[in-house]
Structures are given as C-alpha cells and as structure tokens.
Amino acid sequence: MxxxxxxxxxxxxxxxxxxxxxxxxxxxxxxxxxxxxxxxxxxxxxxxxxxxxxxxxINVLTPEEQEQAMVEVDLMKIPPPPIDPNEPPPPPPPPVEMPKVNTVKFLPPEVKPDEEVPEETPPPTVEELKEAVAAEKTQEGDPNAEEVIVAPEETAGPTKVEAAVEAAPKEEQIFTVVEQNPEFPGGMSALGQFLSKNIRYPPAASRANVSGRVFVSFVVNTDGSIQDVTVLKGLGFGTDEEAMRVVKAMPKWRPGKQSGRPVRVKYNLPINFQLE
Structure with missing residues (x-):
C-alpha cells in the first residue's frame, strides 16, 4: 500500500x-x-x-491596627470630684431678697374696758364754725388775714340737678325658629293669589326667556309689618327688583309668637317667575 x-x-x-x-x-x-x-x-x-x-x-502581610472605639460620656452621670479635706468650704450663697410691695399700716381694733376709753371731744358749735373751718386739729389763725374761707367740695351741696338720661330702648331679638310662624292673612293660598295678581313680569326677563325662583328674605315685626327686605338668590333681568317691590307692598302679616307673645321673625319666601 x-x-x-x-x-x-x-x-x-x-x-x-x-x-x-x-x-x-x-x-x-x-x-x-x-x-x-x-x-x-x-x-x-x-x-x-x-x-x-x-x-x-497588604492587609494580610501588615498587622491590623486596633481602632479606638468612641465612648459616649454622659456629663450628668460623671461622679463629682473627691473633696479635699484641707480645702476650705465654699461660701454660702447670698440671701435672696424678696421684692418690696406697698404696705398699709392697719391696727386691729383693741377691746378696752369702759374706764380706759378716752372721753370723746364734743363737736364744735354753730357759733364756732362761723369764724373757723372744720379740720383735723384745732389751731389759731391770723386775725389780720383777709383770706376767704371756702368750704371743701366734699361737704358742699349739689349746685345743679342733672337731667335724667333715658336709656335707649333695646331692639327686640330677631328669631329664625319660633313656636308659631308668622302667616300671611288668609294663609298660603291667599299669599299665592296675591303674588300672581301683583307680580309684573319684567320685559328684560321676558325677552331673555328667563324663568325660575327668586328667594327673598324679610323680617315680620311684632305688629305684622314687613322690614329688611333682601334678595338671597336672584335671577337678574329685573326679577330681583320686582320680587322686592311685591314683598314690600304686602299687607301686614299675623306676627309669629314665642312663649305666647309676639316676636320679630326672619322669614324666607321663594317667588316663582314662570313664562306662560
């Protein structure tokens, strides 16, 4: 191969x-x-x-340095230093002077037997007061002096009578809640007829097609008269003024009563403006 x-x-x-x-x-x-x-x-x-x-x-080869631990020391718990027997004691603190206040000399009454009570000096006569003035002690004056003796103001009688000043009558309290509420003559139905008959729809509100309720507040006095007419919530466009005019033109109401007597009551009335 x-x-x-x-x-x-x-x-x-x-x-x-x-x-x-x-x-x-x-x-x-x-x-x-x-x-x-x-x-x-x-x-x-x-x-x-x-x-x-x-x-x-480096940390392994070099010895570790001992870290000094921080120790918190409470100065209030440090014991006082030892007392040296040879050292003289500290002087005592100065006395605290109390503040001076106004004082009035008052001697309590002392009970004495009747024989030790001094005889009372009789008051001066009218003849003596013609040539002298009552004072704390008796002394002789200068007879040649032309000084006019005037009676002290404390003993002088009133020179004029001041006219009595009548205090202004206190205004009666106005209640918001009473036992018997004020009422329009004839009741609520008569009130509705009065409002519908006397309210004139303002032309501005009619042109703007404004409708709704105007809340009017007023005070019914103890004689039934109307006072302090104000508008709480209005619609504008002349409806507020018309509502106030009709309320002021109302006849006298039957006043409200509290504890059986007539009182002044604050009444809130909604007046409805509705286009037909």
Missing part, C-alpha cells in the same frame, strides 16, 4: 505574500500576531488580578 501525504492548506498570510519577499519584516509580524495577542492577554489578565488582590495581600 502506498502512503499518501496530504499537503497542508495555505494560510491567509501565504496567499497575501505569495510571490513576494517573505524575508521582509511584515510577514514575520503577521506570522506571530496571534501568538503575541494571546501572550498579551495572559499577561494583562495576570496584572489585573494582581492589582485587584494587592489590598488583600
């Missing part, structure tokens, strides 16, 4: 440098390029691993 030897297949470098001078340096560099890359990768990986392991190696 004959042995057959297969020729090795040409590489890329052989194809590129075919029929060229392979002794030139470029062919050698390309020939050993893969080996150089593989060697560089190994060396770089080794250097990277050494660099990463350097801190660990």
């Amino acid at each position: 004959a042995e057959v030897t297969a020729a090795s297949a040409p590489t890329l470098d052989d194809i590129v440098f075919a029929e060229r001078n392979k002794a030139y340096g470029a062919y050698s560099l390309r020939k050993g390029y893969s080996k150089t890359i593989y060697r560089s990768l190994i060396i770089g990986s080794a250097l990277f691993l050494v660099a990463m392991a350097t801190p660990t190696i």
